[in-house]
Amino acid sequence: MPELPEVEVTKLGISPQIEGKTITEVIIHDGRLRWPVPEKLSRILIGQKCLMIRRRGKYLLFHFDSGVMLLHLGMTGVLRIQKKHEAPKKYNRVEFHFGEIALRLHDPRKFGSIHWHAKKDGPVENFALLQRLGVEPFEQEFSGDIGGELLYKKSRGRKISVKQYLLSGQIVVGVGNIYCSESLFEAKINPKRAAGKISKQSYIRLGEAVRMVLKKAIQAGGSSLKDFVHSDGEPGHFMVMTKVYDRVGLPCKDCGTTIQQITQGQRSTYYCPSCQK
Ligand SMILES: [Zn+2]
Numbered sequence: 001m002p003e004l005p006e007v008e009v010t011k012l013g014i015s016p017q018i019e020g021k022t023i024t025e026v027i028i029h030d031g032r033l034r035w036p037v038p039e040k041l042s043r044i045l046i047g048q049k050c051l052m053i054r055r056r057g058k059y060l061l062f063h064f065d066s067g068v069m070l071l072h073l074g075m076t077g078v079l080r081i082q083k084k085h086e087a088p089k090k091y092n093r094v095e096f097h098f099g100e101i102a103l104r105l106h107d108p109r110k111f112g113s114i115h116w117h118a119k120k121d122g123p124v125e126n127f128a129l130l131q132r133l134g135v136e137p138f139e140q141e142f143s144g145d146i147g148g149e150l151l152y153k154k155s156r157g158r159k160i161s162v163k164q165y166l167l168s169g170q171i172v173v174g175v176g177n178i179y180c181s182e183s184l185f186e187a188k189i190n191p192k193r194a195a196g197k198i199s200k201q202s203y204i205r206l207g208e209a210v211r212m213v214l215k216k217a218i219q220a221g222g223s224s225l226k227d228f229v230h231s232d233g234e235p236g237h238f239m240v241m242t243k244v245y246d247r248v249g250l251p252c253k254d255c256g257t258t259i260q261q262i263t264q265g266q267r268s269t270y271y272c273p274s275c276q277k
Contacts, residue, residue, distance in 0.1 A: 001074075001075050001076075001176070002058065002073040002077065002078075003058070003174065003176040003178070003179065003217075004055075004057070004058060004137075004173065004174030004175075004176065004179075004214060005174075005214060005217035005218045005220075005221050006073075006221060007055055007058045007059075007060060007073065008055055008218050008221075009218060009221035010060065010073070010078075010079050011053055011054070011055045011060055013081075014053065014079055014081055014103065015053045017081045017098075017101060017103075018050050018053060018062075018081075018098060018101075018103060019050055019051070019052060019053060020049065020050070020051075021049065021050055021098035021099065021101070022047065022048065022049045022050075022098065022099075023045045023046055023047065023048055023049075023050065023096055023097065023098060024046065024097045024098060024099055025042070025046065025096075025097040026041050026042035026045050026046065026094070026095070026096055026097075027042075027094065027095045027097075028041065028042070028093075028094050029088070029092055029093055029094065029095070030093045030094075030110070031093070031094070032110060033074070033093060033107065033110050033111070033112050033113050033114065034072075034074055034110065034111050034112060034113045035113050035115070037093075037094055037113075037114045038114070038115070038116050040116070041069075041114070041116060044066065044067070044116060045064065045069070045096070048064040048065055048066065049064065049065070050062055050063070050064060050098070051063045051064060051065070056124075056125075056130055056133065056136070056173075057130070057133045057134075057136075057169070057173040057174065058072060058073065058173075058174075059071065059072050059129070059130065060072075060073075060079075061124060065119075066118060066119050067116060067117050067118040067119045067120075067121075067124075068116075068117045068119075068124040068127075069114065069115070069116055069117075070113075070114070070115040070116075070117060070124070070127065070129070070130075071105070071112070071113070071114050072112055072113045072114075073107070073112050074107060074109065074110070074111030074112035074113065075109050075111040075112075076107055076108045076109040076111065076112075077105060077106070077107040077111070077112035078105075078106045078107070079103060079104070079105055079106075080103070080104050080106060081101060081102070081103055081104075082101075082102050082104060083100060083101070083102065084097050084099075084100050084101065084102045085100075086102070088102075088104055089104075089106060091106050091107060091108045092104050092105070092106050093105050093106070093107050093110065093112070094114060115127070115129070132170070133169065133173050134169050134170050134171045134172045134173045135147075135150065135171070135172055135173070136172075136173060136174075137172050137173065137174050137175075137210055137211055137214055138211065138214075138215075142172055142207065142210075142211070145204050145207070146207075147172065147204075147207030147208075147210065147211070148200065148203040148204030148205070148206060148207035148208070149200065149203070149204070149207075150171060150172075150207075151165075151166075151171055151172070151203040151206060151207060152198075152199075152200040152203040152204075154170075154171050155171075155195040155196050155198065155203070156196055157196050158194070158195040158196040159194050159195075159196060160194070160195055161191060161192055161193065161194065161195065161264055162184065162189055162190075162191060162193050162194070162195045162198055162206075163180055163181075163184060163191035163192070163264050163265075163269050164195075164264055164265045165195035166180050166183070166184070166206070166210075167180045167265070167267065172207075172210060174214055175210055175214070177245075177267050177268070178242065178245045178246075179210070179213050179214060179217065180269070181242075181244050181245045181268075181269055181270045181271065182209075182213045182242055182243060182244065182245055183206060183209040183210045183213045184206070184209075184271065184276060185209075185243050185244045185270075185271060185272060185275065185276060186205075186208075186209035186212065186213060186243075187202060187205040187206040187208075187209040188202075188205070188275055188276055188277070189202055189205075189206060189276055190271065190273075190276040190277055191262070191264065191269045191271050191276070192262070192264075244259050244270040244271055244272060245270050246270065247259045247270060248260065248261035248270060252272040252274065252275060254272070254275055255272065255274050255275055257272050257273060257274040257275070259271070259272055260272070260273055
């Protein structure tokens with residue numbers, strides 16, 4: 001599943017090709033995605049210039065004069081830029097033409113989505129699917145100690161495990177399952193501990209760890225930017241060197257203790273019982 005780093009790198013990859021360009025055609029090959037793709041899209045978008053592409057959580061926000069198109073890659077979605085005359089591949093669901101360029105959404109399992117938020121309905125942040133999201137890890141609201149203080153404040157009285165608390169995305173977005181195990185390892189926090197029992201100091205370390213782990217993943221993905229242009233490949237997860245994730249039974253890279261695997265909320269968690277007390 002594309003996580004925040006993949007979506008961020010997608011944004012970085014497609015923005016230079018799309019921003020400032022005008023939509024000349026919209027083709028919906030199969031609009032039965034997680035939600036039906038609005039049929040009015042082509043009427044709305046043709047002739048409009050894409051002013052800017054932003055990311056909020058795992059949504060890509062395409063800004064136009066009359067509103068914002070929200071695109072989510074779901075489980076298997078990939079955006080590709082190709083020449084319009086190149087034949088679209090199988091599983092191509094929707095495509096947007098900008099003159100000779102085609103931006104194509106390839107999505108075998110169809111859990112992706114496309115929504116339209118008209119300008120007259122106010123700022124896109126009001127859009128229902130964005131309202132529940134936590135803060136952005138690289139924005140001011142999660143910078144320095146502020147991130148850790150926020151995690152601390154919101155966790156008081158919470159009995160759920162710190163792993164599930166962080167993974168929920170309600171406080172800070174983008175910390176998917178891999179990044180959750182890795183961040184807790186970097187911050188030396190045991191994933192089983194109750195969120196409400198963890199000190200402010202530990203949460204400040206966790207805030208820093210979250211930013212560091214996500215930044216590394218984005219940097220790892222940066223080298224695959226070319227994959228978004230004229231690519232036939234299937235960019236999956238970035239090859240991130242993990243310290244604990246998927247390393248059950250192997251020695252901890254810091255202390256040599258055997259890495260453990262547990263299940264929390266039906267998801268695997270990996271940790272070092274010595275480094276993470
Ligand atoms: Zn260790």
